[in-house]
Amino acid sequence: MTDYSKQLGRLRPAPENFLSAEQIAQVQSGRRDFLRRAFVTASAAMAGGAAVTAHAAEATGKGSKLILDNPPWGTTLGRPVDEPPYGMPSKYEANLVRRISPGLAAVNQANVAFAPLQGMFGIITPSGLHFNRSHQGWYDIDPSEHRLMVMGEGDLVRNPKVYSVGDIMRMQPVSRIHFIECGANSAMEWANVAVPTVQYTHGMVSCSEFTGVPLLHLLQDCGANLDGVRFIMAEGADGSHENRTIPMSLVLSGEVLVAYGQNGEMLRPENGYPLRLVVPGCEGVSQIKYLRRIKLGTEPFGTKDEVLGYVDQMPNGKLRQYTSLMEVKSVITSPSGGQVLLDKGVYNVTGLAWSGRGRIKRVDVSFDGGVSWHHARIEGPVQNKALTRFNIPWVWNGQVAFMQSRAIDETGMVQPTYQQLRKVRGDFSVYHNNAIQTWQVQESGDVRNVQLAHS
Amino acid sequence: MTDYSKQLGRLRPAPENFLSAEQIAQVQSGRRDFLRRAFVTASAAMAGGAAVTAHAAEATGKGSKLILDNPPWGTTLGRPVDEPPYGMPSKYEANLVRRISPGLAAVNQANVAFAPLQGMFGIITPSGLHFNRSHQGWYDIDPSEHRLMVMGEGDLVRNPKVYSVGDIMRMQPVSRIHFIECGANSAMEWANVAVPTVQYTHGMVSCSEFTGVPLLHLLQDCGANLDGVRFIMAEGADGSHENRTIPMSLVLSGEVLVAYGQNGEMLRPENGYPLRLVVPGCEGVSQIKYLRRIKLGTEPFGTKDEVLGYVDQMPNGKLRQYTSLMEVKSVITSPSGGQVLLDKGVYNVTGLAWSGRGRIKRVDVSFDGGVSWHHARIEGPVQNKALTRFNIPWVWNGQVAFMQSRAIDETGMVQPTYQQLRKVRGDFSVYHNNAIQTWQVQESGDVRNVQLAHS
Numbered sequence: 069m070t071d072y073s074k075q076l077g078r079l080r081p082a083p084e085n086f087l088s089a090e091q092i093a094q095v096q097s098g099r100r101d102f103l104r105r106a107f108v109t110a111s112a113a114m115a116g117g118a119a120v121t122a123h124a125a126e127a128t129g130k131g132s133k134l135i136l137d138n139p140p141w142g143t144t145l146g147r148p149v150d151e152p153p154y155g156m157p158s159k160y161e162a163n164l165v166r167r168i169s170p171g172l173a174a175v176n177q178a179n180v181a182f183a184p185l186q187g188m189f190g191i192i193t194p195s196g197l198h199f200n201r202s203h204q205g206w207y208d209i210d211p212s213e214h215r216l217m218v219m220g221e222g223d224l225v226r227n228p229k230v231y232s233v234g235d236i237m238r239m240q241p242v243s244r245i246h247f248i249e250c251g252a253n254s255a256m257e258w259a260n261v262a263v264p265t266v267q268y269t270h271g272m273v274s275c276s277e278f279t280g281v282p283l284l285h286l287l288q289d290c291g292a293n294l295d296g297v298r299f300i301m302a303e304g305a306d307g308s309h310e311n312r313t314i315p316m317s318l319v320l321s322g323e324v325l326v327a328y329g330q331n332g333e334m335l336r337p338e339n340g341y342p343l344r345l346v347v348p349g350c351e352g353v354s355q356i357k358y359l360r361r362i363k364l365g366t367e368p369f370g371t372k373d374e375v376l377g378y379v380d381q382m383p384n385g386k387l388r389q390y391t392s393l394m395e396v397k398s399v400i401t402s403p404s405g406g407q408v409l410l411d412k413g414v415y416n417v418t419g420l421a422w423s424g425r426g427r428i429k430r431v432d433v434s435f436d437g438g439v440s441w442h443h444a445r446i447e448g449p450v451q452n453k454a455l456t457r458f459n460i461p462w463v464w465n466g467q468v469a470f471m472q473s474r475a476i477d478e479t480g481m482v483q484p485t486y487q488q489l490r491k492v493r494g495d496f497s498v499y500h501n502n503a504i505q506t507w508q509v510q511e512s513g514d515v516r517n518v519q520l521a522h523s
Numbered sequence: 524m525t526d527y528s529k530q531l532g533r534l535r536p537a538p539e540n541f542l543s544a545e546q547i548a549q550v551q552s553g554r555r556d557f558l559r560r561a562f563v564t565a566s567a568a569m570a571g572g573a574a575v576t577a578h579a580a581e582a583t584g585k586g587s588k589l590i591l592d593n594p595p596w597g598t599t600l601g602r603p604v605d606e607p608p609y610g611m612p613s614k615y616e617a618n619l620v621r622r623i624s625p626g627l628a629a630v631n632q633a634n635v636a637f638a639p640l641q642g643m644f645g646i647i648t649p650s651g652l653h654f655n656r657s658h659q660g661w662y663d664i665d666p667s668e669h670r671l672m673v674m675g676e677g678d679l680v681r682n683p684k685v686y687s688v689g690d691i692m693r694m695q696p697v698s699r700i701h702f703i704e705c706g707a708n709s710a711m712e713w714a715n716v717a718v719p720t721v722q723y724t725h726g727m728v729s730c731s732e733f734t735g736v737p738l739l740h741l742l743q744d745c746g747a748n749l750d751g752v753r754f755i756m757a758e759g760a761d762g763s764h765e766n767r768t769i770p771m772s773l774v775l776s777g778e779v780l781v782a783y784g785q786n787g788e789m790l791r792p793e794n795g796y797p798l799r800l801v802v803p804g805c806e807g808v809s810q811i812k813y814l815r816r817i818k819l820g821t822e823p824f825g826t827k828d829e830v831l832g833y834v835d836q837m838p839n840g841k842l843r844q845y846t847s848l849m850e851v852k853s854v855i856t857s858p859s860g861g862q863v864l865l866d867k868g869v870y871n872v873t874g875l876a877w878s879g880r881g882r883i884k885r886v887d888v889s890f891d892g893g894v895s896w897h898h899a900r901i902e903g904p905v906q907n908k909a910l911t912r913f914n915i916p917w918v919w920n921g922q923v924a925f926m927q928s929r930a931i932d933e934t935g936m937v938q939p940t941y942q943q944l945r946k947v948r949g950d951f952s953v954y955h956n957n958a959i960q961t962w963q964v965q966e967s968g969d970v971r972n973v974q975l976a977h978s
Contacts, residue, residue, distance in 0.1 A: 076690065076693040076694065077693065078689065079693070125672055125674075125816055127674035128683070134672065134674070134685050136670060136672045136685060136815065139664075139760055141662040141664055141760060141761060141762065141813070142760050142761065142762060142764065145632055145660050145762060146632055146657065146661045146662045146762060147660050147661050148630070148631035148634070148660060149621075149623060149631055149632065149634045149635060149636040149655045149657050149660070149661065150622070150623040150634065150636045150655075151631075153620035153622065153636070154611075154612065154620050154621070154652065155621070155652070155653065155655070155791050155792075155793055156609075157609065157650075157788060157789065157792075158663050158666075158789060158791070158792045158796045158797075159663055160663070160665060160666055160796075160797075161788065161789050164788065164789075165608035166604075166605065166609070168604060168605040175600075175603070176604055176605055176606075177600055177601055177602070177604065179603070179604045179605070181604040181605045181608070187788070188788060189696070189698060189732075189734035189784030189787055189788070190698035190732040190734050190784060191787075192647060192732045192787045193787050194650060194786050195610060195612075195649060196609045196610040197609065197610070197788065198610065200604045200605075201604065202601065202604045204600060204601055205601025205602050205603060206601045206602050207596040207601045207602070208613050208614055208615070209594070209596055211613075211615055213594060214594075215591060215592065217580055217582060217589065219580075219582035219589070225582075228582035228583070228589055229589070230589050230590075230591060234533065235531065238532065238533070238534070238869070238870070239531065239871065240916055241871065241914060242902060243644060243645035243646065243902045243912050244902075277644075277645040277646065277647045278645075279645045305594055305596060305597050306596060306597065306601060307596065307597060307599055307600060307601060309597065328644075329644030329645060331645070331647045331786070332644055332645050332646075332647045332648050332649045332652070333616065333619065333642070333643060333644070333649045333652065334613060334616050334619075336610050336611075336612060336613070337612075337613050338604070338610055341613045342613075342615075358596070360591065360597075361580055361591060414693070415693070416693060416696065418696070447697060447698045447699075449904050449906070457698050459695060459696060
């Protein structure tokens with residue numbers, strides 16, 4: 069564990085965690101110096117303030133007297149327990165929210181709201197911060213009006229059915245923790261755009277405890293010819309009519325869920341309320357929100373979002389299709405881009421790792437751009453196809469450093485460097501970037517998003 | 524698994540899940556019949572409505588044609604992805620909230636807001652629904668003003684310190700899923716008050732992924748004489764100045780955390796933001812919110828809330844003190860009190876089990892008041908000192924039934940019947956009721972809270 073006798077470094081959060089919209093605009097336009105001054109001044113004022121107020125507890129050690137204030141909230145009545153009936157975060161956390169990159173889509177109904185990974189802990193994404201990618205906006209659908217049809221080509225389904233949400237919720241459920249990652253997560257990094265913070269580089273991944281019914285059970289209920297089906301098509305009820313081909317092998321494994329529960333309550337509207345498909349390990353677009361139809365077939369369905377989009381352009385100019393699996397990946401979430409190391413000293417380096425193939429086995433961390441690697445501590449129990457939290461202490465000596473994390477999954481897959489990934493995939497992809505992320509710590513303490521020539 | 528060819532029963536949720544305040548008042552005054560009529564009418568109208576609107580998908584099976592509507596939200600633009608920046612539940616879930624029992628305390632700052640277990644899934648409690656028990660109301664404390672002092676009697680602590688929240692957050696953290704249960708959970712049942720729903724019988728338990736620093740590391744950082752300390756006292760900064768004695772053995776195990784994270788984000792204000800003690804397996808009052816002081820000592824501290832309150836009156840009139848451990852317990856959360864089984868048929872019976880001693884090993888469910896028992900399915904991986912979800916299918920034949928669940932933990936402790944518990948503890952306790960709960964299903968389908976003479 070950390071030697072706490074050493075100085076612990078102080079970290080300034082990324083701008084969007086504590087600045088107003090106007091201040092962020094100043095940062096984006098390059099006027100960043102005022103931030104450091106403002107922060108240092110505030111810290112000094114705070115430290116000085118403690119000694120002059122009334123105190124309620126004292127301790128003596130090493131010849132000096134410590135004083136603990138009796139704060140205003142120690143002598144007053146707080147707020148009633150039933151206000152509000154549905155609780156909300158502290159007002160002091162108001163800047164830790166999902167954020168869009170305004171220019172990324174023509175309308176914000178087809179944009180993405182990124183999750184603020186830089187300020188998050190553990191593996192569960194609070195549903196209010198789950199990333200939100202949409203093609204046509206989100207809906208709050210009346211669950212009593214929603215239906216799910218299960219049908220098939222030819223005679224693949226003996227007894228097609230239309231289910232209500234209540235029908236699904238009366239069946240035997242399972243609850244499992246899984247990540248969902250958009251296939252386009254880290255897409256800007258293919259072009260080395262170097263977006264400034266981890267919220268924008270990796271914030272299209274989140275992790276929830278989902279509750280629902282294995283799709284396999286619905287197919288059995290409809291008398292499907294399970295031996296004859298090779299692919300299914302899942303379709304959403306929303307205006308974008310998302311539909312996607314999913315291999316039947318995934319359904320037969322029992323892992324694919326028709327989910328209604330997320331983190332203990334019903335799905336959030338922007339995450340597909342009242343029903344969504346959960347296809348553990350596959351890209352987000354396959355995990356159809358507002359699920360309204362399952363069609364069974366024998367060939368891939370060639371839907372718009374596996375022909376016109378969500379394909380990978382390879383070096384030879386051909387398009388790679390049906391690449392739904394999300395490969396092993398990780399990222400250091402703190403310290404990360406936009407944050408500032410204010411002192412030399414010990415820092416907790418923390419991040420997330422995940423793999424669409426199963427459990428994370430190991431995470432290595434480097435501070436010298438991949439020359440030497442150290443095993444990070446993993447918070448267990450490690451879940452199947454779920455985010456996995458890692459931590460490792462690091463002493464920053466005030467010099468330039470290049471922080472990287474590299475995940476290895478239980479199948480032996482190793483997260484690649486950009487050099488390795490580009491060798492196979494070229495430079496023209498948008499989707500499925502699982503390369504090792506590099507954060508440069510500058511001498512000033514500023515953390516920047518960079519790509520190294522050799523890694 | 525369930526045989527889905529059998530009729531699946533329809534369940535009407537507990538009144539507070541779908542009724543207005545006025546309607547709930549009508550229910551409480553005994554006028555319940557209108558509910559069933561209203562529900563059946565609404566269902567019929569809904570089923571009839573589907574056939575007359577435009578349709579977009581058809582399927583033919585067994586000679587009949589199925590039609591899937593193209594709903595209004597299938598042809599329109601939804602809402603932008605960045606509205607709201609911090610997401611909220613569907614408007615259709617507005618009744619699934621924490622609720623108080625108005626007469627339970629003189630002021631609602633000293634009341635409890637119960638978690639709506641009857642409508643929850645899995646094991647994670649969404650932070651907005653975490654139960655909220657307070658003695659003096661809750662506060663939204665400015666984290667930059669909050670301090671934590673670690674000190675000791677005599678020379679037990681060589682180098683006492685005052686930590687800021689930032690100091691704590693710079694240390695090496697851990698993330699773990701644990702339940703918190705108020706010692707007074709199910710208290711009304713000692714007197715067989717038979718409060719109507721599981722929200723009120725068992726809604727003072729919740730479960731979160733907590734992130735924080737083992738308290739042990741802070742004590743090491745302060746140069747504590749770990750061999751000399753036998754007890755610690757933890758104190759809150761709020762107006763009630765909660766303080767409690769905790770055995771040093773729990774701290775030495777590394778399980779006791781100074782936590783700042785809850786379900787991926789900072790603690791919620793009503794759950795102790797910015798710092799709370801997490802003492803896995805112990806009653807809620809020991810898990811001090813707004814943690815401001817840790818004092819090390821050699822004897823129990825005899826604080827007000829372990830002398831005047833949170834003691835158990837035994838049959839011989841003596842008061843049992845320092846009974847912080849929460850013993851093995853479980854409850855069926857659905858079907859549960861206030862819900863109504865509307866048909867004969869197959870129901871999913873689901874519930875939660877937990878133990879302050881470790882992991883849940885098995886949950887048995889009975890439908891005949893404890894005469895015969897069936898193993899429930901447990902959703903894994905089972906976590907240490909955490910809520911554990913169980914499910915089991917059941918065919919209701921329309922006759923009176925008595926549903927019970929009985930949990931067994933990895934140490935071999937078995938949840939007792941009321942008869943067994945009262946034999947040891949008598950009838951005058953308030954705290955630490957872990958007896959087996961009985962829900963009676965009446966011939967009408969109404970589910971009621973009862974206690975059986977023999978169990």
